[in-house]
Amino acid sequence: xxxxxxxxxxxxxxxxxxxxxxxxxxxxxxxxxxxxxxxxxxxxxxxxxxxxxxxxxxxxxxxxxxxxxxxxxxxxxxxxxxxxxxxxxxxxxxxxxxxxxxxxxxxxxxxxxxxxxxxxxxxxxxxxxxxxxxxxxxxxxxxxxxxxxxxxxxxxxxxxxxxxxxxxxxxxxxxxxxxxxxxxxxxxxxxxxxxxxxxxxxxxxxxxxxxxxxxxxxxxxxxxxxxxxxxxxxxxxxxxxxxxxxxxxxxxxxxxxxxxxxxxxxxxxxxxxxxxxxxxxxxxxxxxxxxxxxxxxxxxxx
Amino acid sequence: xxxxxxxxxxxxxxxxxxxxxxxxxxxxxxxxxxxxxxxxxxxxxxxxxxxxxxxxxxxxxxxxxxxxxxxxxxxxxxxxxxxxxxxxxxxxxxxxxxxxxxxxxxxxxxxxxxxxxxxxxxxxxxxxxxxxxxxxxxxxxxxxxxxxxxxxxxxxxxxxxxxxxxxxxxxxxxxxxxxxxxxxxxxxxxxxxxxxxxxxxxxxxxxxxxxxxxxxxxxxxxxxxxxxxxxxxxxxxxxxxxxxxxxxxxxxxxxxxxxxxxxxxxxxxxxxxxxxxxxxxxxxxxxxxxxxxxxxxxxxxxxxxxxxxxxxxxxxxxx
Numbered sequence: 001x002x003x004x005x006x007x008x009x010x011x012x013x014x015x016x017x018x019x020x021x022x023x024x025x026x027x028x029x030x031x032x033x034x035x036x037x038x039x040x041x042x043x044x045x046x047x048x049x050x051x052x053x054x055x056x057x058x059x060x061x062x063x064x065x066x067x068x069x070x071x072x073x074x075x076x077x078x079x080x081x082x083x084x085x086x087x088x089x090x091x092x093x094x095x096x097x098x099x100x101x102x103x104x105x106x107x108x109x110x111x112x113x114x115x116x117x118x119x120x121x122x123x124x125x126x127x128x129x130x131x132x133x134x135x136x137x138x139x140x141x142x143x144x145x146x147x148x149x150x151x152x153x154x155x156x157x158x159x160x161x162x163x164x165x166x167x168x169x170x171x172x173x174x175x176x177x178x179x180x181x182x183x184x185x186x187x188x189x190x191x192x193x194x195x196x197x198x199x200x201x202x203x204x205x206x207x208x209x210x211x212x213x214x215x216x217x218x219x220x221x222x223x224x225x226x227x228x229x230x231x232x233x234x235x236x237x238x239x240x241x242x243x244x245x246x247x248x249x250x251x252x253x254x255x256x257x258x259x260x261x262x263x264x265x266x267x268x269x270x271x272x273x274x275x276x277x278x279x280x281x282x283x284x285x286x287x288x289x290x291x292x293x294x295x296x297x298x299x300x301x302x
Numbered sequence: 303x304x305x306x307x308x309x310x311x312x313x314x315x316x317x318x319x320x321x322x323x324x325x326x327x328x329x330x331x332x333x334x335x336x337x338x339x340x341x342x343x344x345x346x347x348x349x350x351x352x353x354x355x356x357x358x359x360x361x362x363x364x365x366x367x368x369x370x371x372x373x374x375x376x377x378x379x380x381x382x383x384x385x386x387x388x389x390x391x392x393x394x395x396x397x398x399x400x401x402x403x404x405x406x407x408x409x410x411x412x413x414x415x416x417x418x419x420x421x422x423x424x425x426x427x428x429x430x431x432x433x434x435x436x437x438x439x440x441x442x443x444x445x446x447x448x449x450x451x452x453x454x455x456x457x458x459x460x461x462x463x464x465x466x467x468x469x470x471x472x473x474x475x476x477x478x479x480x481x482x483x484x485x486x487x488x489x490x491x492x493x494x495x496x497x498x499x500x501x502x503x504x505x506x507x508x509x510x511x512x513x514x515x516x517x518x519x520x521x522x523x524x525x526x527x528x529x530x531x532x533x534x535x536x537x538x539x540x541x542x543x544x545x546x547x548x549x550x551x552x553x554x555x556x557x558x559x560x561x562x563x564x565x566x567x568x569x570x571x572x573x574x575x576x577x578x579x580x581x582x583x584x585x586x587x588x589x590x591x592x593x594x595x596x597x598x599x600x601x602x603x604x605x606x607x608x609x610x611x612x613x614x615x616x617x618x619x620x621x
Contacts, residue, residue, distance in 0.1 A: 008422065008511060008513070008515075008516035008526070008529055008530075008534065009422040009423030010419060010420055010422060010423060012423075014420065015420040015421075015423060015424070018416050018417060018419070018420035019417065019420050019421075019430075019434070022413060022416070022417055022497070026437075026441065026494070026497070028456060028462075028463055029452035029453060029455070029456045029494065030452065031462070032452065032455040032456035032461060032462035032463060033451065033452050033455045033456075035455070035462045036455035036461075036462065087351045087352050087355055088352065090348055090351075091348070091349055091351070091352040094345055094348050094349055095349070098345045098346075099345075099346070099349070102349075106352075109356050109360070112360065113360060114551075114606065115551075115599075115602045115603060115606040116360070116364055116599065116602070117554075117555030117556075117557070117572070117598055117602065118555070118557060119555070119557040119572040119575050119576070119595075119598070120364070120367050120555075120575075120595040120598050120599055120602075121360075121363050121364065121367065122363075122579075123363075123366070123367035123370070123575065123579065123591045123592060123595045124362065124363030124364055124365065124366035124367035124368075124370075124595075125359075125363045126579070127366055128358065128359070128362060128363050128366065145355065145358070145359045146359050146363075148355070148359070149355075149356070149359045149360045152356075152360075207443055208443075211443060211445065211446050211448075212446075213446045213447050213557075213558035213561070213562070214557045214558050214561070217561065218576065218579055218580075225446060225447045225558070228447055228448075228451075229447055229562055232451065236451070236454070239451065240451050240455060243447070243448040243451045243452075246448060247440075247448055250440065250443060251436075251440045254436065254439045254440050254443065255436050255440075257439070258432065258435060258436050258439065
């Protein structure tokens with residue numbers, strides 16, 4: 001596909017100047033973090049010792065919170081992804097197929113967490129979790145219920161835009177009329193068509209949970225971020241190393257998300273015009289809305 | 303087309319079972335035509351987990367947060383906490399939150415808008431676009447604790463950039479005191495996540511500008527300046543204002559970076575909520591966190607409603 005720049009596009013020189021300048025400014029804090037981790041202490045100079053210590057497992061017991069936090073965050077991430085998908089996917093499919101009149105309401109509920117800051121939510125979550133702790137114990141995993149709520153807008157956008165991109169109703173009716181039960185329809189027809197949306201929702205949920213600090217710190221739970229803050233008080237260098245590693249990991253995750261989202265986009269998006277489908281409608285969704293693409297082209301086969 | 307391959311499972315899944323025409327086929331369409339099927343069916347019960355989850359972990363906490371603002375220590379109704387919203391200490395918190403949100407949103411709109419403009423000519427499928435898209439996605443998520451670390455490493459007392467400015471140009475950015483750990487110190491870190499968010503939200507709007515408009519302008523003898531001031535900016539105005547509100551809400555509700563940077567202070571509202579939650583003695587009042595949460599929710603509701611209205615207005619030009 002050849003690309004002709006529109007008449008109102010900037011000149012190449014102007015574009016280069018803007019992008020290089022902004023790029024440089026945004027690179028400074030990241031490079032500063034790297035430089036910081038390499039500092040040689042009072043003696044000056046640079047050393048790789050701290051990086052070696054992290055990767056060779058030489059960190060002593062005072063770093064244990066990091067491993068606890070990492071394990072907790074990993075557990076929370078997995079449970080949050082499973083919980084959110086297990087609840088959201090069937091709900092959105094049901095609404096799409098059987099209760100279209102509920103669509104607006106569900107959309108409103110799913111996007112609502114954008115307007116409720118985590119710091120506000122945590123004020124009300126404190127009493128809720130004192131009850132939850134009595135039922136499920138004071139382990140870290142019940143935090144997933146709250147994390148799922150903070151992930152909801154992202155996950156909703158990813159799955160719903162996928163759901164809008166193929167004709168779920170016709171497909172499921174076709175399968176039903178050919179004798180498939182609802183379980184078969186769900187597992188062998190709808191879920192395979194939704195794999196992009198589901199994968200995108202899972203990835204963004206992972207990224208959000210790994211970066212979460214507000215809820216965990218104010219409910220006195222340990223996760224990766226609260227552990228980093230704790231460690232940074234004694235050894236800011238190692239804390240920054242872990243922060244950089246987390247950043248790289250999330251970067252890779254979101255890069256994969258970009259590949260998932262843009263795969264074959266552009267040609268086969270049907271029910272909505274591409275522009276409208278791609279326009280992010282919300283803060284958080286915007287941060288991550290992958291271009292929805294249509295794994296199925298309804299009408300082409302009929 | 304991927305359609306053939308992807309729809310194959312449909313045929314195979316259903317193939318063996320389908321024989322002659324079966325009764326369900328006659329029933330299905332009729333039931334689907336009903337506009338409002340009863341919720342008290344097995345299908346309706348399938349919506350229950352979602353409803354319970356959202357109720358318990360979104361609705362109840364939000365209402366509790368707002369409700370406790372109206373309760374005193376013994377649980378009876380009072381307006382004194384809400385009256386505390388007029389206290390100079392709280393007002394200064396809201397003032398600082400408004401200030402920092404407005405400033406960082408404005409800088410985000412301008413710088414992010416420029417980046418979007420620079421990307422206008424780039425091939426949407428090309429490597430430049432996808433690189434900027436990916437980086438923006440990562441950096442917009444790069445909030446919280448790690449961002450605080452990054453800026454301590456950059457412009458902290460021993461920060462790389464701070465020391466470099468000092469040794470190279472003799473400029474001491476902390477000549478008037480160390481401001482990084484106070485409210486002004488939040489401006490640079492917040493801008494760091496505002497700009498990428500602007501790029502992500504505004505780029506689609508900017509790409510909605512039809513090339514034909516620029517061509518029509520040129521054909522009629524208009525200059526680039528006329529195009530931008532008379533055509534493009536008026537069309538983009540709702541999107542620009544909407545993006546500003548979104549960025550405002552984004553920094554207004556942000557907590558983690560500030561919390562990690564300033565372990566003591568309570569300069570902005572989220573940090574005042576932290577102080578109220580952890581010590582319960584802010585202004586000598588219990589349940590002040592609830593009143594502060596109420597104040598935040600009111601601001602967020604106004605901002606996000608305006609944002610939604612502007613988005614609807616902006617959508618007109620993006621068809």
